[in-house]
Amino acid sequence: MDRSELAPLIDHTILGPETTPADVRAVLDDAREHGMNACIPPYAVELAAEYAPNVTLATVVGFPHGQHAPDVKRREGVTAWQDGADELDVVVNVGRLRAGDDEAVEAELAELVAAVPIPVKVILETALLSDAEKRRACEAARAADAAMVKTSTGFASVASEKQRANGEAVSAGATIDDVELMSEFLPVKASGGIGSYDExxxxxxxxxxxxxxxxGVEILEGAPE
Structure with missing residues (x-):
């Protein structure tokens, strides 16, 4: 896959807690120059839409833990869309999922999907979930009519207490196994720890x-021209 084919598949991302407007503009410059999309913090969507109107903009909802009240997530998503976001990446409520409250998880996602006319990707935070929980999360996302499922926020750097107790080896980012599992349900956005073309x-x-x-830039620099 050459650079021109790969670039539109990359969401060049900056979501750290110290992200400044200048940082956002730098990511947008990279995205515009190389033909990538950009994934930026919600506060910067309006700025980004004005600064780089031809760049596809994704932003996050309920980030990074997914524990916002459903109405807050819905209003956050609507605000982002009105500010100029082209796509939303919403974090699933891991606690409710792990408690078996799948109906509430699905209802929350469906409410957001219905509130905006743009694609919604559902972030599973796979590092915190068993394979069975990942499947249930994907089923909820599919039932809610989400456009995609996404592996990770990139911020879940440790295994859950239960996983540590079981001695499970857990990656905080995307893995081949998780992508294969999730792609059985919906298109997948692999995110977290991907730093090279080969990865x-x-x-x-x-x-x-x-x-x-x-x-994103480093990934494309490793691609054949």
Missing amino acids: AVAMLEAGAERIGASS
Whole structure:
């Protein structure tokens, strides 16, 4: 896959807690120059839409823990769309999912999807979930008519208490196994820890249709021209 083919599949991302408007503009400059999309903090969507109107803009909802009240997530998504977002990446409520409250998880997602006319991607935070929980989360996302499922926020750097107690080896980011599992349900955005061309291609070959990465430029620099 050459650079021109790969670039539109990358959401060049900046979502850290110290992200400044200047940081956002730098990411937008990179995205515009290389033909990538951009994923930016909600506060910067209006700025970004004015600064780089030809760049596809994704932003996040309920980020990074997914524990916002459903109405707050809905209003956050609507505000982002009205500010100029082209896509939304919403974090699933992991606590409710793990408690078995799948109906509430689905209802929350469906409410957001119905409130905006733009694609909604559902972030599972796979590092915190068992395979069975990942499947249930994907089922809820599909039932809610989400456009995609996404592996990770990139901020879940440790395994859950239950996983540590079981001695499970857990990646905080995207894995081949998770992409393969999730792609059985919906298109997948692989995000978290993808820093090279080879890693990006491996995710795409596993079934991902989008890559989320703060290293978008580095990934493309490794691609053949």
